[in-house]
Amino acid sequence: MDIISKIEQAGLVGRGGAGFPVAKKWEAVKNAAGDKKYVVCNAAEGEPGVLKDDYILEHYADRLIDGIKIAIDFLSERRPTSTGRRTSGYLYLRHDYYKKFRKKLAALIKNSAIEIFVEPLSAGYIGGEESAVLNAIEGQRIEPRLKPPLPAVRGLWNRPTLINNAETFYNVSLAAAGGYNNKRFYTISGDCLNEGVYELADDWLIEKILRHTNNYPKFEFFLQAGGGASGEVLNAGQLARPVGGAGSIAVFSLAKHDFKKTVKNWLDFFIKESCGQCAPCREGVLRLREVLIAEKIDWNLFNELLDNLSDASLCALGASVSAPIRSLVNNVFQQVS
Amino acid sequence: MKKISIKINSQAIICDEGKTIMQAARDHGVYLPDLCFHPDLSVKANCRICVVEVKGHNKLATACSTFVQDGLEISTDSERVKRSRNLNLELIFAEHIEKCPTCVWRLNCKLLELADRYKIEITRFKDRKGKRKVYKFANAVEIDGTQCIDCRNCLDACKQMQKINFLKLTGKGADQEIVPVSAGWRRNGKIDCIYCGQCAVHCPVGAAQEQTQWQLVEKVLRDNPPKSPLYKGGKILVAQFAPSIRVSIGEEFGAPYGKIVAGQVAAALKKLGFNYVFDVNFGADITTIVETEELKQRLKAGGALPMFTACCPAWVKYAEFYRPDLIPNLTTARSPQMHAAGLVKTYWAEAMKIDPKNITVVSIMPCTAKKYEAGRAELKVNGLLPVDYVITTRELAFMIKKNKIDFLKLKPEAADNPLGAASGAAAIYGGTGGVMKAALRELGNRRLRTVTVNGIGGIEEVLANLNDYDYVEVMACPDGCIGGGGQPIPTTAAIRKKRLSALHKIDAKSEVRKAHENQAAVKALEWLEGKGKLKEQVLFTKYRRRS
Numbered sequence A: 001m002d003i004i005s006k007i008e009q010a011g012l013v014g015r016g017g018a019g020f021p022v023a024k025k026w027e028a029v030k031n032a033a034g035d036k037k038y039v040v041c042n043a044a045e046g047e048p049g050v051l052k053d054d055y056i057l058e059h060y061a062d063r064l065i066d067g068i069k070i071a072i073d074f075l076s077e078r079r080p081t082s083t084g085r086r087t088s089g090y091l092y093l094r095h096d097y098y099k100k101f102r103k104k105l106a107a108l109i110k111n112s113a114i115e116i117f118v119e120p121l122s123a124g125y126i127g128g129e130e131s132a133v134l135n136a137i138e139g140q141r142i143e144p145r146l147k148p149p150l151p152a153v154r155g156l157w158n159r160p161t162l163i164n165n166a167e168t169f170y171n172v173s174l175a176a177a178g179g180y181n182n183k184r185f186y187t188i189s190g191d192c193l194n195e196g197v198y199e200l201a202d203d204w205l206i207e208k209i210l211r212h213t214n215n216y217p218k219f220e221f222f223l224q225a226g227g228g229a230s231g232e233v234l235n236a237g238q239l240a241r242p243v244g245g246a247g248s249i250a251v252f253s254l255a256k257h258d259f260k261k262t263v264k265n266w267l268d269f270f271i272k273e274s275c276g277q278c279a280p281c282r283e284g285v286l287r288l289r290e291v292l293i294a295e296k297i298d299w300n301l302f303n304e305l306l307d308n309l310s311d312a313s314l315c316a317l318g319a320s321v322s323a324p325i326r327s328l329v330n331n332v333f334q335q336v337s
Numbered sequence B: 001m002k003k004i005s006i007k008i009n010s011q012a013i014i015c016d017e018g019k020t021i022m023q024a025a026r027d028h029g030v031y032l033p034d035l036c037f038h039p040d041l042s043v044k045a046n047c048r049i050c051v052v053e054v055k056g057h058n059k060l061a062t063a064c065s066t067f068v069q070d071g072l073e074i075s076t077d078s079e080r081v082k083r084s085r086n087l088n089l090e091l092i093f094a095e096h097i098e099k100c101p102t103c104v105w106r107l108n109c110k111l112l113e114l115a116d117r118y119k120i121e122i123t124r125f126k127d128r129k130g131k132r133k134v135y136k137f138a139n140a141v142e143i144d145g146t147q148c149i150d151c152r153n154c155l156d157a158c159k160q161m162q163k164i165n166f167l168k169l170t171g172k173g174a175d176q177e178i179v180p181v182s183a184g185w186r187r188n189g190k191i192d193c194i195y196c197g198q199c200a201v202h203c204p205v206g207a208a209q210e211q212t213q214w215q216l217v218e219k220v221l222r223d224n225p226p227k228s229p230l231y232k233g234g235k236i237l238v239a240q241f242a243p244s245i246r247v248s249i250g251e252e253f254g255a256p257y258g259k260i261v262a263g264q265v266a267a268a269l270k271k272l273g274f275n276y277v278f279d280v281n282f283g284a285d286i287t288t289i290v291e292t293e294e295l296k297q298r299l300k301a302g303g304a305l306p307m308f309t310a311c312c313p314a315w316v317k318y319a320e321f322y323r324p325d326l327i328p329n330l331t332t333a334r335s336p337q338m339h340a341a342g343l344v345k346t347y348w349a350e351a352m353k354i355d356p357k358n359i360t361v362v363s364i365m366p367c368t369a370k371k372y373e374a375g376r377a378e379l380k381v382n383g384l385l386p387v388d389y390v391i392t393t394r395e396l397a398f399m400i401k402k403n404k405i406d407f408l409k410l411k412p413e414a415a416d417n418p419l420g421a422a423s424g425a426a427a428i429y430g431g432t433g434g435v436m437k438a439a440l441r442e443l444g445n446r447r448l449r450t451v452t453v454n455g456i457g458g459i460e461e462v463l464a465n466l467n468d469y470d471y472v473e474v475m476a477c478p479d480g481c482i483g484g485g486g487q488p489i490p491t492t493a494a495i496r497k498k499r500l501s502a503l504h505k506i507d508a509k510s511e512v513r514k515a516h517e518n519q520a521a522v523k524a525l526e527w528l529e530g531k532g533k534l535k536e537q538v539l540f541t542k543y544r545r546r547s
C-alpha cells in the first residue's frame, strides 16, 4: 500500500485546528508543478497552553524525523505530472526546543535532506502560523501571507511546499509502520494538579480526559478547549464533547477569574501578538481593550469589533479573537452583558 | 480569456476569468472603495475596506485580492458589508491625525471622501498616532507617522518599483512604523534616499508626501501683490512650469487623463499673482543644445562615455551616492529648470533692467527631487540660487483650488516671452525617452548606441553593460516625469500612458520640432557667448561623491 493510502486509511487530519485531511494536502503538493519542492515541519508551537511539540521531541523525535523523511521521499518520486526530485526539508524549531534537543536531532537528521531552522526569538505566536513560518525561513518579516496562493502551490521561495506540524509527521510515521491507533496529544494546563501532555484516544470527551488524568476540579471552574488562545470556553455542564483544534484544555478557577480580567489578559495577548498587517486586527484588538476597560462597556461597539475581526481579518489569528470572548460571555458570565 | 458569469448585487454579469472582484465590479460600473490597493504594486489587502459578501463563504472577502469564479454571487452593499467596511474606515481614520487645514490633500482626500460617502464618524475612536515622528528626507520628501495608515504602499514603491529599499517597517502590531533605514542608532552608509517621491505618489493618504513650500509661495504672493515690472524695491515674481505639468494637472480638476492644459496653467499662475510666467520647455531646448554639443565633443575627443543625461535630480543623487565612479560620465549640462531660471536672473534681468536679487523664481515641477536640486549650492549664479521655491503639481493644484479659481474655465494664456517659446522636442522631455529623442534630433543621422532607463528600478541591467552604449538617458520615475513623485494622485501605469501620449501630441503639433530651431533659445545662448564665468555658471554644473 502506498503512503497516501496509508494516511487515508488512518484518517489523518491536520492538527493545526482546521482539520484538513493530510492526504489531500500531500497530494496537492505532489501535483503542483515544479522541480524543486520543500517539506517543512512546524515544531514551534506558540499558543499558550499547547506543549505537544515539546513532548513529541522529547519522546518521539525519531518518529518525527522519520515522518519528514517519508514526506521528502514521497515528493521526490517521479510522476508524469510532477518531478519534485530535488525535495528538501526544514525542521522549524522553537528556540528553546532547539537548545534542549539539538544534539539528539542533529544525530537523527545526519545524511538526510533535512535542515534545522531555529525560529527567531522575536517571532512570537504568529511565528507559528504556516505562511509566517515560510516568511521566517526566507528571512522576511514574520507575518502571515495573503492567500491564495497556498503554500502547496507557492510556498518557500515560491516553490510548492508541504507544511505540517510535528504531530502530523509523527502520525504519518506511525501510519506508515501500521502503528497508528487513533491517539492524539492533549495539553492540560491552568488551575489543575496534573498539568502536562497526555497521549490519549482522539475521541475521548473532555470530562473523561480530565477525570482520567486526575485533573477534574473540585471547585467551581470553566475551561478553554481546543486551540490555545483561540479555544472555546465551556462551563462544567458542557464537557461531553471532544477537544478540537490543537488539543489544549486550560482550566480556570471561577473564584480566581473574573470576566474583565480574563478578557483583558486575552486581549493583551492578542495586542502583543497581532502582526499588524490588517486593520480589523491591528486596530480592532486595541479598541476592544479600550471598550472593555471603560467604566461602562459599550456592548454594541464591543460586538461590532468582534464581528469585524471574525468577518474581515486577514488571517486566522484575528478571526479567532471572538470565539473565546463570546463563549466566555455566553457560557460563563451571561450576566455581564 | 474564458468568460464566466457572476452576480454582483443581484445583477448578472459576464466577465473574464482571472479578474479580481474589484476589477469585475468596476468594469461594470459598480463602485468599490479602496485604500491599500494600487495597480502599480502587488496586492496586500490589508486595509480591508473593500470587503464584499460572497454567497457561501464564511468570512467576508476583500475584493482587491479575491478572484472571480463562475457562479459567484457577490454583494457589495449588504448590511454586513457596510458594518465591517465602515468600522474599518473608522479604525483607520483614528490612525490618521487630522491636519486638514494645512494638508495639500484636503480638497482631494480619499479618506475624507470615503467618510463623506459612507457618512462615517471620523472621530469615533481617539487618534492614536499624534506623537509619531515625521521623517524628512533632505528638503524633498517626508513620511509623517502621525498620518500613516499602515498600508505599506510606500514600502513597496521604494522596494519593488525603485529598488532603493530606503524604507523599512519596524515594530509589530499597532506599534509598527515606516522608518528610513538610516533612522537607527547609526546611519546605514549603504542606502540613501534619492528623493524621487514614488513613496509619496503611491501613498493613499498623504502621509508620505512632498515637503511643501506652497505656504512660502503663498506668503511671497501675499507680500508682493502684482506690480509693474519696473516697480522699485518690490519683488518680481516669476513662475516657470515643467513640460509634464500641462498634461497632468487637469486631472486635479476633473479633466480626462491626458488633457493638455498649458494655457490654463499659465492663466492660473497669472491669476495667483505671478508677474511673469515662463515655460520650462524653453529651458529644455537650452539643455538639449548644450548637452548634445557636449556629447559631440566627447565622441570626437574621446571623453568619458557613455554619457548620461543628468536632468533628473533623483538619478543624479543615485549616481553621486551609489556610483560616484560614474560622475565623469554625467553630462555637465544643467537641467531645464536650472537653465531657464539661470537665464531669468541674468539674461532676462538685464534686458528688463531688474536687479536679480529682486526676482523670485518659483518652479512648478512634477517632481519632489527638484526641490532638492534647487537647493544645491553649486548651482548658484552670481551668488544667487536660480530657483527660489519649487512646488509640485499637487501643490499648485491645491493653491488654485484654495483660491477658488475655476481652472478648466480659465481662458488659456500663452507663457511670456522670450522665455516662453519652445520646440516640440522640449515637450517630450516630460516622458521617458524624450530627452534622448530630443538629442537625437540634433545629432541627425549619426549612428549612436543609446538606451533609455525608464524608472531607476531598471538601472542595474544598463549599468552592467555600460560598454554597449554611447549615450544613456535615465529617468528615476516610471515613464519619466509624467509619472513623477509630485504628480496628481492617482498615478498608475494606465494614467501615465495617457499623459505620455498627450506629450507626443504636443510635439507632433509643434511648428518647431528641433531644439536649435528655437530662435529664442539660440539668442539667449548667443548672449552668453564670451561671458566666460557667467556662461559656465548658467549652463554647467559639477557633481560630487555623496557616500
Ligand code: SF4
Pocket: A126, A143, A144, A273, A274, A275, A276, A277, A278, A279, A281, A282, A313, A314, A315, A316, A317, A318, A319
Ligand atoms: S489578523 Fe491581520 S493583523 Fe492580525 S495577525 Fe492576522 S494578518 Fe496580522
Ligand code: SF4
Pocket: B137, B141, B157, B158, B162, B164, B165, B166, B167, B192, B193, B194, B195, B196, B197, B198, B199, B200
Ligand atoms: S523618495 Fe524615492 S528613494 Fe526616497 S524613500 Fe521615497 S521612494 Fe524611496
Ligand code: SF4
Pocket: B143, B144, B147, B148, B149, B150, B151, B152, B153, B154, B155, B178, B199, B202, B203, B204, B205, B206, B207, B208
Ligand atoms: S506612509 Fe502612506 S503609503 Fe506609507 S504606509 Fe503610511 S499610509 Fe501607507
Ligand code: SF4
Pocket: B195, B196, B311, B312, B313, B314, B315, B366, B367, B368, B369, B370, B475, B476, B477, B480, B481, B482, B483, B484, B485, B486
Ligand atoms: S523622473 Fe522626473 S519627476 Fe522623477 S525624479 Fe526624475 S526629474 Fe523628478
Ligand code: FES
Pocket: B033, B034, B035, B036, B037, B044, B045, B046, B047, B048, B049, B050, B051, B062, B063, B064, B065
Ligand atoms: S483595498 Fe482591498 S484590502 Fe485594501
